[in-house]
Each structure stands twice: as structure tokens, then as C-alpha cells.
Amino acid sequence: MSSDNDTSNSPTWGPLRSFGRIKSRTLKPRQAALFDTLLPTLAVPDPNAGPIDPQALMPGAKEVWLEIGFGGGEHLAAQAARHPDTLMIGCEPFLNGVGSALRHIEDGALKNVRLHADDARDVMKALPDASLDRVMILFPDPWHKARHNKRRLIQDESAAEIARLLKPGGRLRFVTDWKDYAEWALERLERTPGLEWTADRAADWKTAPEDHVVTRYEEKKLGDTEPLFLEFVRV
Template structure:
């Protein structure tokens, strides 16, 4: 792939999503001020780590447990659910939308889960510094649909994101995608295998350990049919 299409060591990236929304409630500001610092891994951004040296997931969680990655965790329902259900794993979540980060941190405090790490920024920055083959499972749940055709290149399921994801995932690791947008399903089926993933299943019923999120509930209210795709890193 040409350097124009994918730069593995970028110093600047375009970002198209929202960084913030409605004014945070006082309690949410408290969650961020009091809890977020201890949940964040260090040396993620270019400013912190200009040489883009790999971080050590073992140092984040204190041992060599399997590490899972959630890309864009929204309000954090799924991330906290999985961390509580699988206390033997370490869960890293990436989300640039600070309102969603505040919701997640509040849920972490309420659930009392300790096997989580939160990067309040672009997942690409995290993938830049994760070691090769360090992720055992990755999740992309109801990503920003970018419905206009001219914006499809902004979706996560493009080489700019999928090539780094393939690098950080272990051979045989599972990549799950949930979406209610038919064109997103088509683009996922087209692009993810090109990046080195094998389609295992495409289903209309969620995985047994799934928890319904606010985005899925909105899709169902609006009579859109969710799709659940599973891939294996090869």
C-alpha cells in the first residue's frame, strides 16, 4: 500500500467525529477529574511518545493476561459488561467523545471493575503503540455510520484502520462488528477480509455474551435490523 494511503507513523491525522457534546453534569465532571487519570495508559499520543515506542499491556494490568480492545465504546455499557463478565482479561477502550468517556467512568465506578483501561482519544493512536499480536479480541459496536456515500472513507472499516488493527491482533484473535446499517455491513464484508481477516459468521442474533446498548435499542425502535459479524485474524 502506498504511503499516501496509509502512514504507519503519522504526526497528524484528520479526525471527523465529535469531541464533545452537551455540557457535562457536575457528577460527570467529577468522574473525569477524580477517576480518569488512574484509568488512562500513558505514552499513547505523539506528544507523549514522539518515537511511537510500543507500550507494555502487562504494565497496564500488572500481569500477562489476555487483552481485549473496544474501538469507540460509546456510553460504555458493553465495555463494563465484558470486563465484569470476564475478570480474567484486561479491557482497553478507546473513545474520543468526552461525554461518552464520562459516562463510562461513572459506570466503572458503579460496577467496581478493575480490569479496564481508558484512552479518551482516537483508537489509531492506541494501535500505533500496542505491540504486534498483543490483542486477543477486538470489538467495533455500532460505529459512526457516516451514511453519505462520499463519507464512507471515514468509516473504521478502511485500510487506514484495519491494517493497524491486523498488526496488533494475535493470530486467530476474534474481531466482532455490530451495526444496523446495510451499507456498513457490505463495506465490512468487502474490506475486512482484504486486511487479513477471515469471516466466521454473519448473523441477525447477537453473541451469547452480548449486552444490548443504547445504540442497538435506538436501531430497534427505528425498525432497523442489526447485523453481527465475526472475523478471525489470519
């Protein structure tokens, strides 16, 4: 895996890491315990072992949603509670975030969440075509420095992979509070065959959708703009 100072031109949809730290503070005792007790019961099968069948993860699920980089898990858990018949697959490499999500899942007695405590791209590659109803990417690492832009999650290759995974009519929601990343993502998503931007006017990307869940990260207002919401549909 390349270091953060790598200035090569290798594509992001490959060995380059699109996320930052894996762990910061020591896990709280309850969260550490949940890694041993709860996580094994809802972990996504090893994507390197073969294809992943979403229906095998939750038989009878009416829809399948994927959240890439769920942070502390507040949004993932809230959406899972609102949609108990929907399988929620969440991917997050930051172990403290996984620990937080496990706590939310236990507190809510949620049965429709499956987690991958690592790079989402591995799971995406293992999922079949047209297997997802929604993909959600909220506040991904912006990788500000120009030489690090290649590490951004949204690249032409990842956008094409999202289009492959979405069912016809399926939707992608990308949210960022950095103007340059919104422009970067919009440029790549708009030129991806099969994806169509749903916005008609500025309010469509400046106003939070009705089902949006505000997270602790969003409340910190660390970006250079109010959150921008890019919604795409698979056509």
C-alpha cells in the same frame, strides 16, 4: 485535522477524523469530577510518547481486549465485569461517553479497565504485534454521504492494523445497523490477509452472539436494519 466538509482523497488511516462530535451537553457534576479523580488512575499512557505494553497496564492479565468507540461504556463495563482477569482497553473521543463510562466503572468497582479519551488509532499504532485477544467495534459512525465514506473507521489500512494486533486465534467483532456499512466493512475485512470470516450461514451474522451486550444506542434502532454481526478470526 480536516473539517467534516473535506472532500479530498486523503486516506482515513491518517489525519482524517473517523468520528463526529467530541462533546454535546455539559457534563454532569459527578462525571466531571470523575475526569479529575478516576480517569488519571486508569488512563492509557500517551501513545505518542512511545510503545504501549499491555502487561504493564495490568500485570498478569490473562487476555487483552480493545473496544474502539465504546459510546456510553455500558458494553465495556459489562464485559469487564464478566471477565475480571482480562484487561479491557477502551477508546472513545466523545467526552460525554467517557464520563458515562467512568460512572459505570466506579459503580462496578472495576479494576481491569483502561481508557483513552481520544482517537483509538493512536493507541493501536502504539501497541505491539499480536498483543490483543479481541477487538470490538460496535455501531461506529456510518458516515452515510459518499464523499464522507473515506472517514469510516473500517478501511483497508485499519483492517490491516487490526490483523497486525490480533494474536493467532484472536477475534474481531464488528457490529452495525446500516446495511451499506456492513457491506463496506465485509468487503475490506475479507480481503485483509490474516482475517477469516467465521460465518457459514445468514443466521451467523443476523443473530447476536451469546456474549453480546445490548446498549442504549442499539435500543434506539437508528439504522436501516437489525444489527448485523461480523465476526472474524486471526489465522
